[in-house]
Amino acid sequence: MMNMIITILKREIKECMIDKRRFVFLFGAAVAYLIVFGILYMPNVVKNVPCIVFDEEQSHTSRSLIECFDDSDSFGIVGYAHSAEEMNEALREKKAYVAVQIPRDFSKQIKTGRSSSVLLIANGSNIILTNITSSAVQNITADFSNRMAVQRTALATGSDEQKLSNYIAPVTCNFRVMNNTTQGYTFFFLIGLAMVAFQQGILFCVGAAMTFEYEHGGFPFPRWLVMAVKAVYYWILSMVSYGLVIVLSHVLWGIPVKASVTDLFGLGAAFCFAAIGFCMLAASFCRTEMQFIRMIIMYPVPAFIFSGYTWPGFSMPSFLQSVAALFPLSYLSDTARNLFLWGHSPTFVHSLVMLCFIGAGCMLAAYVVYGRGMKRYIHP
Secondary structure, eight states, X not given: OHHHHHHHHHHHHHHHHHSTHHHIIIIIHHHHHHHHHHHHTTTOSOOOEEEEEEESSOOHHHHHHXXXXXXXXXXXXXXXXXXXXXXXXXXXXXXXXXXXXXXXXXXXXXXXXXXXXXXXXXXXXXXXXXXXXXXXHHHHHHHHHHHHHHHHHHHHXXXXXXXXXXXXXXXXXXXXXXXXXXXXXXXXXXXXXXXXXXXXXXXXXXXXXXXXXXXXXXXXXXXXXXXXXXXXXXXXXXXXXXXXXXXXXXXXXXXXXXXOHHHHHHHHHHHHHHHHHHHHHHHHTOSSHHHHHHHHTTSHHHHHHHTTSXXXXXXXXXXXXXXXXXXXXXXXXXXXXXXXXXXXXXXXHHHHHHHHHHHHHHHHHHHHHHHHHHHHHTOO
16 A cells, blocks of 8 residues: 555656646745735725826815815826816826816805805726725815815904814714734735645646546556645645745735734645645536536636635625635635734634535545546446
8 A cells, every 4th residue: 555655656756756737836826926916905995196287277275275186195196177068088098097177266254154066077997996996085075075164264253263073073083903003905805816826836847747547548546546646745735835935924014913823834835735624625627627617717817806815795785605615716805815814713613614514525436427527438
């Protein structure tokens, strides 16, 4: 038995040395995503969104509001329009991504005790920019509005501005963000993208190893032993790759690792087991490596979308939640982010159990399907 295991293992290592793509898939994909997207998200927050201003009134009050936009980190004023057409043209040509239009009767409305509206126009094709700018303009206008109300009332009554401020705005909100205080995109997106690439590395690597048996006439050992050796060998390599992702995430991009090493690697171990089993089952239906790649290439995008990483799973329709439950990534990406940034995850135990269940179920099914495939293609 030991001689058979050693023989199978030697052949697997030899094939990895010959087909170096397997190492590239397993170790290169996640590292490449970490570096490329880490550079992309290096600013960590979106600042200085190009903004054009159309000030119809040109008054002291309107210029004071413009100064508030200019002082904000969220906006970078790139120009001033002299007409609505010029403003819209700047948005169409993407010289600016947002526009602020101040009406002609802006200060008059304020002086007469009526409300005055400022128009923000944003390109909704980029929801991130839209959310950032809409939130920022609300904060700016609310602060400016309170300040103008205090100044006007103090001028009319001769009262103290600080006391009036407390009367006019008796309730304030202090906003505190836990675990990602800057709301940075590096912490939010990078972990999930790295895990997606890590999963793809496992799928392509194990898929090549499984379809190799179909393409090269099989191997004179029990198929359960061949599958077991492959699973253990690639599980060990996957765990090394997973550890590399964790180290690089922390060292290169400063992503905090608040969870214990035991929890992080326990989750990784369960995921690698599930991903390998999932891949073995998928590869069992494919006669060649090219067939496998054509089939599995459709998997990453739905898996990432359904994983709940960017869109909460509880907000999805019930049937989509059921579909998501079949994907190993659904139990890794969001849980891993919580472990990195929070130190624990309320779904940690559930994720471990489900990943082990998926891995075991897929491997048992793969054993049956793979055996039938070997008999059909190798011993017709």
